[in-house]
Amino acid sequence: MKENISVGLLGLGVVGSGVIQIINNHQEELVHQLGCSVSVGRVLVRDLEKARKKDIDPAVLTTSATDVIDDPNIDVIVEVMGGIEETRQYILKAFENGKHVITANKDLIALHGPELEDAAGKNNCDLYYEASVGGGIPLLRTLSDGLVSDRINQVMGIVNGTTNYIMTKMDKEGMPYDTALKQAQELGFAEADPTSDVEGLDAARKMVILARLAFLTDFDLEDVEVRGISNIALSDLEYGQKLGYVMKLIGFASFENEQVEVSVQPTFLAESHPLAGVENEFNAVYVNGEAVGETMFYGPGAGSLPTATAVMSDVVAVIKNMRLGVNGRRFIKPRFKKQLTPPTHSYSQYYVRLHVKDEVGAFANISQLFNEIGISFEKILQTPRKQQQELAEIILVTHKTSLDKFQKALGELENLNVVETVKSYYRVEGEIAQ
Amino acid sequence: MKENISVGLLGLGVVGSGVIQIINNHQEELVHQLGCSVSVGRVLVRDLEKARKKDIDPAVLTTSATDVIDDPNIDVIVEVMGGIEETRQYILKAFENGKHVITANKDLIALHGPELEDAAGKNNCDLYYEASVGGGIPLLRTLSDGLVSDRINQVMGIVNGTTNYIMTKMDKEGMPYDTALKQAQELGFAEADPTSDVEGLDAARKMVILARLAFLTDFDLEDVEVRGISNIALSDLEYGQKLGYVMKLIGFASFENEQVEVSVQPTFLAESHPLAGVENEFNAVYVNGEAVGETMFYGPGAGSLPTATAVMSDVVAVIKNMRLGVNGRRFIKPRFKKQLTPPTHSYSQYYVRLHVKDEVGAFANISQLFNEIGISFEKILQTPRKQQQELAEIILVTHKTSLDKFQKALGELENLNVVETVKSYYRVEGEIAQ
Incomplete structure (x- = not known):
């Protein structure tokens, strides 16, 4: 079993620097948890001059991604460079080379997660991305x-x-x-x-x-x-x-x-x-x-060290898997085919603010409209008419209703004679039923 | 590799029933995650009559703990019976029999955790107790x-x-x-x-x-x-x-x-x-x-199903370890010898409520006392003297101070002539420095 695991970094921004800082400062804990040391083997940077000013061994710096991805001594790649297409290619190449990949790149995972998970699995590699959502929150x-x-x-x-x-x-x-x-x-x-x-x-x-x-x-x-x-x-x-x-x-x-x-x-x-x-x-x-x-x-949700902590928790997970010989089990195994909830089955409460002509029966017209569609109100707030204006402001909070009914109501409100404008509408999450 | 893992339960209270309910309802997910099914092999109960009324196969019920602990078909023991000494013996015996143990018993773990962790480790068994703290919160x-x-x-x-x-x-x-x-x-x-x-x-x-x-x-x-x-x-x-x-x-x-x-x-x-x-x-x-x-x-923090969820997350972890052949790595490996923080290094803010004689200079006396000990105030609240009472009420919130200084102040306050009583004092956790 290896006595040291070498990590390669793609990128040396604030998160990358945080990862290096944690690896350096927590060597003792890492050895305690993993039974091996962890070191930074190679780091891809954009600007060598700038990178040399950081607290890092200049010998590991490179401006060529292949120096990191193809390095046979590197087992784990940490991608903190951002970007989509080029980064995707690097990661796919890393998997081909049998390297595990950790990324903080939410854009990449949101767009290409399933493809990358597949590629990882085929090469018995791990792909983890804890840092992509919620920064330091595990x-x-x-x-x-x-x-x-x-x-x-x-x-x-x-x-x-x-x-x-x-x-x-x-x-x-x-x-x-x-x-x-x-x-x-x-x-x-x-x-x-x-x-x-x-x-x-x-x-x-x-x-x-x-x-x-x-x-x-x-x-x-x-x-x-x-x-x-x-x-x-x-x-x-x-x-x-x-x-x-x-x-x-x-x-x-x-x-x-x-x-x-x-x-x-x-x-x-x-x-x-x-x-x-x-x-x-x-x-x-x-x-x-x-x-x-x-x-x-x-x-x-962000920040150099919190995000770096999440990246490091993935590094630890990958190395544990390596020591157990169980890499390549996918983080997500989809079980269900995608089926979108239709608007008829999407339920919520809604807040609507209306500018209404200050006429007798205006509110009756509005409530009749909602009533006919089958939407009832939980709260109503009518604000005093502003001086010299003929418009009153009415705020309605509906009971739970389906999205299609609510959209129907919005459309019909615009056509209602007494309604000047639908100023705004928002989804409402009310009290939680205990 | 086994196609089914049999779980034995010690106890069939609300949490035990919840565990059985989850195992029955989530068979498909468990197979998906673990690659094997999970079943309930044997359940220790106090009262057979009462237990038979629950939704459970009466053939698995027993009033003898050894029927569960010594059953060679059972791999994992879930302890939800509570109690200390008898339960400790059962768990130690389970480890001797090479069985993994999951417990929700915080009293037992708080008192005998280190001994039980040792026994588990020596027998290459797992001991998990996620449900012992914070119910369903992982x-x-x-x-x-x-x-x-x-x-x-x-x-x-x-x-x-x-x-x-x-x-x-x-x-x-x-x-x-x-x-x-x-x-x-x-x-x-x-x-x-x-x-x-x-x-x-x-x-x-x-x-x-x-x-x-x-x-x-x-x-x-x-x-x-x-x-x-x-x-x-x-x-x-x-x-x-x-x-x-x-x-x-x-x-x-x-x-x-x-x-x-x-x-x-x-x-x-x-x-x-x-x-x-x-x-x-x-x-x-x-x-x-x-x-x-x-x-x-x-x-x-509690409740039948939330706690049962935590127990089940341990069951899943143990079975994953079994399939990887890596049981017996301790949940906690202590790294530091116990050293208690001395009162001179325990810092906090404090709230103190005093009944004070309504005399000229009373507050000056009190603040001099704190000043001499080296404690300053963040907030002071003096309430109006109640009618026909000679006592005023003073509430002080100190800045951060050491516990020994605060205890000294409390002692001296009691002896101060103008202080009638120290009515109450509490620790204060103020604003978090961002």
């Missing part, structure tokens, strides 16, 4: 191991720290969206181009990974319904507060009758919901299992 | 696997659902302790004799198990400082609210410079602390790792 392993004797029927999460930071600022301090985004950028929580975060795409990728794992089913990124946070009005957050809700960008995945539904959208949560108190850049994922009931996992 | 596995490349320096938890239910009722509804306890008993959250829960002993046992695992160190139950909740005054909860705190029964374990400290005591948490919002019978454990930072795990 979510994927918990879902695949801990809840193995349960059926998971719902996963709801705050899986993007950038948007949670922005929404916390908007909700708690009444800060406008643009200011909050700017502040997040200054603090390094948001990228210069924040599109992927604020439009919900980053969260959608993570939810695809979670849904595949939690429900053991195939699922593709294009099947996710996505709405971002860039159009949220502060007034909706205020009305939400009056009604006892907090708004969060929620990734929602449910599995019922072997049908899957995944969405990412701003959602009003009852203040008592365990996710409602998750603030700033923190992430949390709420899991509902048939037997276990409600559980929630909370932690830093 | 805590132990997460600590031992997920955070393996990190150093955990703090574990804080709400690990007793009974007391959390009572304290939630007291805090949220102003319900007196006795009424809340009675309600908890009526709902089945508290035992007829609630001593072990309300005096903090149950939580202490769980914290011992968590501390051993998180810090890889030896630790004994008698080293835990324990205070229960039965003497908490509603007025302290109200003052706490005014100061921005919520009181919880907190198990606290820290590891610094290879020194361990474990306590269970009612503690004021800042409202923003992730544990502050954990209500009713729910449990949550907050873990601080050097690299990962803050993480929290939340879920049902």
Whole structure:
């Protein structure tokens, strides 16, 4: 049995540097747990000059990916370079060379996870990606191991720290969206181009990974319904507060009758919901299992060291598998064919804010419309008409209804004479039935 | 390789019945995950008549423990009968017979964990006890696997659902302790004799198990400082609210410079602390790792099916180990000799409520006393003197100080002329430095 396992890194950004730092600082623990030492054999970098300034042996640095992927002394590849197509090729080549791969690359896994899992399995290699969702929170392993004797029927999460930071600022301090985004950028929580975060795409990728794992089913990124946070009005957050809700960008995945539904959208949560108190850049994922009931996992969703910790937990798992000679058992073995939940079977509560002409019978017209479609209200809030305006504002929170009925109602509201505009509508997750 | 693994149960209470229910309902998933089926071979019960009424094949029932422990067809023993000495003997015998053991028995593990782990290891058997702490929350596995490349320096938890239910009722509804306890008993959250829960002993046992695992160190139950909740005054909860705190029964374990400290005591948490919002019978454990930072795990701390889920996750782990031929690697390998944190190095904030004579200079005397010991205040609340009373009430919240200094201050306060009584004092966990 080898006395040392050599790890190759593709990329030396903040996560890569964190991985090296943990390997160096935790040698004693690693030997204790694994019975062998772990070292960094080769590191692919973009810029040798820049990399030499880091606390790392310059002899291991290279600008050629093949130096890492083809090195016969390297057993485990840690991919922290990001990117899709080139990275995919590198990883496929690594599997051909019999190397195990750990990646933090959610975009790659969301898009090409099944293909890469197949390639890993064919070469008796491991592919792990704990760091791709929820940073330092050990979510994927918990879902695949801990809840193995349960059926998971719902996963709801705050899986993007950038948007949670922005929404916390908007909700708690009444800060406008643009200011909050700017502040997040200054603090390094948001990228210069924040599109992927604020439009919900980053969260959608993570939810695809979670849904595949939690429900053991195939699922593709294009099947996710996505709405971002860039159009949220502060007034909706205020009305939400009056009604006892907090708004969060929620990734929602449910599995019922072997049908899957995944969405990412701003959602009003009852203040008592365990996710409602998750603030700033923190992430949390709420899991509902048939037997276990409600559980929630909370932690830093990003950051150099937390993410590096997740990568290292995968490194440890791979090396344990190597020592046991059991690599190549897939992290996810899909059990169910993909079947999407039709809108007739997707149930939720909804919040709708309307601008309504201040006429006698206006509200009666609206409630008749909902009544005819078969939707009833849990809460109604009519705000005083603003001075010199002829419009009143009405906020409705429906009882649980199907998505198709709700969409029908939205369409008909726009055509209703007394309704000036449907200003906004959001999904609502109310009280949890205990 | 065996096509079926036979499990023997010691005990058929609510958890045992839950285990059988999961095995029956999840056969397909178990085969998918393990490549073999799982069946219930033999079940030790107290009362055959009563057991026959349950949904279980009467042929497997027995009132003799040796029928289960000595059955050569049984590979895995699930101990859900409770108790200490007799149970310990059964488990030791099971190991001698080469059987793996899963237990939900926190009392047994807190008292005899190290001895049982040794016996398991010597016989190449597994001993798992995920269900002993935090019910359905996969805590132990997460600590031992997920955070393996990190150093955990703090574990804080709400690990007793009974007391959390009572304290939630007291805090949220102003319900007196006795009424809340009675309600908890009526709902089945508290035992007829609630001593072990309300005096903090149950939580202490769980914290011992968590501390051993998180810090890889030896630790004994008698080293835990324990205070229960039965003497908490509603007025302290109200003052706490005014100061921005919520009181919880907190198990606290820290590891610094290879020194361990474990306590269970009612503690004021800042409202923003992730544990502050954990209500009713729910449990949550907050873990601080050097690299990962803050993480929290939340879920049902008890209940038939959640606990049975945790037991089943152990059953799956044991069977996976069997198929890999790697049983007998200990769950905990202690790395550090036990060294207790001395009171000079145990730091915290404290809340103190004093009844003080309403004299000129009273507060000056008190603050001089603290000042001389080297303790400063973060918050001071002086309540208006009650009519016709000569006593004023002063609430102090100290900055972080060592336990020995705080104990010195408490002692001297009692001797101070202007202080009538030290009505109460509690540990405070303030804002988390971000």
